[in-house]
Amino acid sequence: MSEPFITSKTLSLVYKIPISRIKKFWEGLREGKVLATRCRKCLTLRFPPSPICPVCLSSDIEWVELSDEGVIETYTRIIAAPASFSGEAPYTIVVAKMKEDVKVLAWFEGEKVSIGMKVRLLAKEEHGSLTYRFVPWDKEGD
Amino acid sequence: MKEVAVIGVGQTRFGKRRDASLSELAVDALKEAFEDSKIDKKEVKFLSVGNFGLSSEDVSPASIVAEQAGIHGAMLMRCEAACASGSAAFYVAWMAVSSGMFDIAVALGVEKMTEVETPTMIEILGRAGSYFWEFHGFGVTFPAYYALYATAHMNKFGTTEEDLALVAVKNHKYGARNPKAHFQNEITVEEVLSSRTIAWPLKLYDCCPISDGAAAVVLASKEKVKEMGVDTPVWIKGIGVSSDTSTMGNRSDFLGLRASREAAQLAYKMAKVDAKEIEVAEVHDCFTIAEIIAYEDLGFCKKGEGAKLIREGETEIGGKIPVNIDGGLKAKGHPLGATGVSMIAELTKQLREEVEPSRQAPLNKYLALAHNVGGTGQYCYVTVLGR
Numbered sequence: 293m294s295e296p297f298i299t300s301k302t303l304s305l306v307y308k309i310p311i312s313r314i315k316k317f318w319e320g321l322r323e324g325k326v327l328a329t330r331c332r333k334c335l336t337l338r339f340p341p342s343p344i345c346p347v348c349l350s351s352d353i354e355w356v357e358l359s360d361e362g363v364i365e366t367y368t369r370i371i372a373a374p375a376s377f378s379g380e381a382p383y384t385i386v387v388a389k390m391k392e393d394v395k396v397l398a399w400f401e402g403e404k405v406s407i408g409m410k411v412r413l414l415a416k417e418e419h420g421s422l423t424y425r426f427v428p429w430d431k432e433g434d
Numbered sequence: 435m436k437e438v439a440v441i442g443v444g445q446t447r448f449g450k451r452r453d454a455s456l457s458e459l460a461v462d463a464l465k466e467a468f469e470d471s472k473i474d475k476k477e478v479k480f481l482s483v484g485n486f487g488l489s490s491e492d493v494s495p496a497s498i499v500a501e502q503a504g505i506h507g508a509m510l511m512r513c514e515a516a517c518a519s520g521s522a523a524f525y526v527a528w529m530a531v532s533s534g535m536f537d538i539a540v541a542l543g544v545e546k547m548t549e550v551e552t553p554t555m556i557e558i559l560g561r562a563g564s565y566f567w568e569f570h571g572f573g574v575t576f577p578a579y580y581a582l583y584a585t586a587h588m589n590k591f592g593t594t595e596e597d598l599a600l601v602a603v604k605n606h607k608y609g610a611r612n613p614k615a616h617f618q619n620e621i622t623v624e625e626v627l628s629s630r631t632i633a634w635p636l637k638l639y640d641c642c643p644i645s646d647g648a649a650a651v652v653l654a655s656k657e658k659v660k661e662m663g664v665d666t667p668v669w670i671k672g673i674g675v676s677s678d679t680s681t682m683g684n685r686s687d688f689l690g691l692r693a694s695r696e697a698a699q700l701a702y703k704m705a706k707v708d709a710k711e712i713e714v715a716e717v718h719d720c721f722t723i724a725e726i727i728a729y730e731d732l733g734f735c736k737k738g739e740g741a742k743l744i745r746e747g748e749t750e751i752g753g754k755i756p757v758n759i760d761g762g763l764k765a766k767g768h769p770l771g772a773t774g775v776s777m778i779a780e781l782t783k784q785l786r787e788e789v790e791p792s793r794q795a796p797l798n799k800y801l802a803l804a805h806n807v808g809g810t811g812q813y814c815y816v817t818v819l820g821r
Contacts, residue, residue, distance in 0.1 A: 354615065366583070368578045368635075368636075369631075371578070371631045374556045374575055375551070375554050387688070396683070424571075
């Protein structure tokens with residue numbers, strides 16, 4: 293029993309997202325580094341990087357490399373993927389607290405995952421695009 | 435600040451409503467609310483429309499809805515706060531009347547989610563977080579966001595997958611008694627546990643469905659209530675709103691929602707009531723874990739004891755605090771923009787003792803609470819209603 297309907301015209305939406313103010317982040321990934329921002333005025337460290345400090349709104353910021361050492365605070369394994377990730381599932385998302393006390397959300401590549409587990413953060417290039425991943429601490433980057 | 439009452443409510447059946455467009459559902463709900471409140475639609479000069487959008491064809495639906503409902507020359511707007519868009523519409527309508535600018539205001543919530551394919555809807559919902567830092571590179575879905583909270587809660591407090599399942603079972607039990615619910619069937623713990631995994635530890639039956647639907651409420655000032663001689667006005671005694679970060683990395687922990695706690699405190703303070711006095715509640719159970727966390731954030735139990743509350747049946751009718759006895763988002767359905775308004779409509783009927791007798795909460799103080807979360811606690815609205 294299908295109800296009658298009319299198919300709408302197609303609207304294709306692709307956004308060109310400006311990254312001028314955070315281009316150092318992408319340059320950092322290319323050099324194998326994951327960068328955060330630190331406000332020179334109030335010393336707040338931010339990840340994701342923020343070109344304006346959300347604490348004091350100063351734009352006097354510097355780029356600093358995060359250590360690669362984190363501890364898993366929580367995680368999930370995605371089975372039902374969104375349309376644009378349909379070929380990639382299943383994949384594991386973790387939020388890890390880094391040594392510097394900022395948290396990073398990224399994919400985790402490894403067999404076993406648990407809260408409190410030590411993980412390594414790696415910058416990497418994948419299918420021609422730059423990204424970052426967690427791997428088990430005892431695994432070196434490829 | 436003027437006192438404001440809910441004087442009329444309307445709601446369509448939630449579900450896969452392929453029989454009606456967004457504006458048709460909206461007008462169905464508005465018509466019912468106008469009849470219930472006995473106002474003339476010519477009196478409506480303020481209409482806020484809670485609608486998340488993107489999943490249906492009209493990008494600016496407020497004027498289309500108003501035209502079809504016969505509303506002219508009004509303040510019209512669409513309100514967006516992800517899954518709390520309906521509460522955003524309710525909040526601005528409350529402000530319109532409490533400020534003295536309008537004697538009457540109408541808040542409508544409406545969403546059509548089944549006009550696009552399911553993977554597209556999953557994509558749209560996933561983008562309601564931080565697109566750039568969480569969706570673009572990592573494809574975080576909406577269930578996955580709550581799964582992050584579930585994993586942490588289970589690890590810290592020993593909450594189990596069975597506990598989560600109990601929430602779904604309870605809400606289906608009451609959905610089965612609500613003729614406007616999307617799902618009107620009871621389910622078992624075994625069925626929940628054996629349903630397919632969506633984002634571990636959440637399974638299909640831990641998740642609210644993708645639904646279409648609309649709800650509307652008519653608000654009036656105390657003067658207008660007197661002038662109209664309204665029989666059973668339901669007063670907005672307290673209302674609180676708060677927010678939290680868009681990115682998950684900037685959350686302090688994954689054990690509860692800060693915005694919920696803050697909004698609840700504001701609402702309790704304004705209403706001058708304690709959590710223990712609430713006799714029926716609608717809480718945001720987009721996923722089963724969200725209801726358990728809400729018990730704790732709203733003060734229905736201590737932190738970490740949410741699972742105990744559901745295990746002991748305290749949130750069923752006859753328990754300490756009946757929660758989501760219309761089925762909740764889980765069984766009634768969650769047409770995003772409609773949900774917050776539907777919560778107010780349901781509680782108004784509970785307080786007027788007009789719901790189906792099998793799901794009427796026993797009332798003594800006549801105090802109810804609505805809790806509506808947008809995203810994963812990016813937005814939160816809490817409202818205390820009373821007779």
